[in-house]
Amino acid sequence: MPELPEVETIARGLDRRVAGDTVESVWIGSRKQPLKSPAGVIAATLEGKRIVRVSRAGKHIVFDLERAARVTTSSQTKKDKRSGRSQPRQAAFLHQSDAHAQWIVHLGMTGRIVVCEPAAEVAKHTHLIAKLASGRELRFIDPRMFGKLSVHAGGFDPGGVEPLEVTEERFIALFRGRKTPIKSALQNQKLLRGVGNIYADESLFRAGIRPRRRAAAITREQLGKLHRAVREVLREAIALGGSSISNYVDADGEEGFFQLQHRVYGREGEPCLVCRTAIRRVVLAGRSSHYCSKCQN
Numbered sequence: 001m002p003e004l005p006e007v008e009t010i011a012r013g014l015d016r017r018v019a020g021d022t023v024e025s026v027w028i029g030s031r032k033q034p035l036k037s038p039a040g041v042i043a044a045t046l047e048g049k050r051i052v053r054v055s056r057a058g059k060h061i062v063f064d065l066e067r068a069a070r071v072t073t074s075s076q077t078k079k080d081k082r083s084g085r086s087q088p089r090q091a092a093f094l095h096q097s098d099a100h101a102q103w104i105v106h107l108g109m110t111g112r113i114v115v116c117e118p119a120a121e122v123a124k125h126t127h128l129i130a131k132l133a134s135g136r137e138l139r140f141i142d143p144r145m146f147g148k149l150s151v152h153a154g155g156f157d158p159g160g161v162e163p164l165e166v167t168e169e170r171f172i173a174l175f176r177g178r179k180t181p182i183k184s185a186l187q188n189q190k191l192l193r194g195v196g197n198i199y200a201d202e203s204l205f206r207a208g209i210r211p212r213r214r215a216a217a218i219t220r221e222q223l224g225k226l227h228r229a230v231r232e233v234l235r236e237a238i239a240l241g242g243s244s245i246s247n248y249v250d251a252d253g254e255e256g257f258f259q260l261q262h263r264v265y266g267r268e269g270e271p272c273l274v275c276r277t278a279i280r281r282v283v284l285a286g287r288s289s290h291y292c293s294k295c296q297n
């Protein structure tokens, strides 16, 4: 499942490829599961829109859209020529409520989004194809349909705070009085956006905190360490992901990413890279957690 660094990498790759391009038409398959907004609304919102930028909010990919200028120019240019006031008209147009919109893609477990030539074979489980003015296509594919597509008028807010932007004070305050294990709190999307199982384990290892510790019982100093660890882990993973994204977006998605060398995640029984103690695995809220019993307490 893509976590924050992967989604960030995908969003950056998409931004490089499709920002400035315009959606000419949209095909949506008959499966309703991936759609959080009705198919007709998604198609109507995307068609004729220019993709201003693609970014990440939590684990969501956000396409900022604005109505493509050329859709409205034919009638407008004439008027503008007569009045000689093209600038004010343009400004007025941009304030119309439907001139801007957002397309939100959540990849879920198995979703992927590819930019390809129209001749490329349409993969099984393709749920949406957007034809772009450049001649390319943007396709959303998801075999298991945990991914979700929706459109918003603007200001999409997935809740929680961005782990890469949150200040230390705010970060510490998130966990105050929480009786849940710190690992569960780290993954609570209402608190922090986008930290999943792998990066939670890796961050806790670097901060020297065991995953089952009660969040409320952790000292400010340790939470400060954790704040730095979370950001460090995510930044390193994003830096690594940047070099593999072109493969991921281009091809059929099987390449995967360069991964951060995990220090604990998935290393049960293997020696800790710091102290050689065997890494332990415990199950917490149905998910595996990995830690070193000597380096973390």
Ligand SMILES: [Zn+2]
Pocket (backbone or CB within 6 Å): 272, 273, 274, 275, 276, 277, 292, 293, 294, 295, 296
């Ligand atoms: Zn250790």
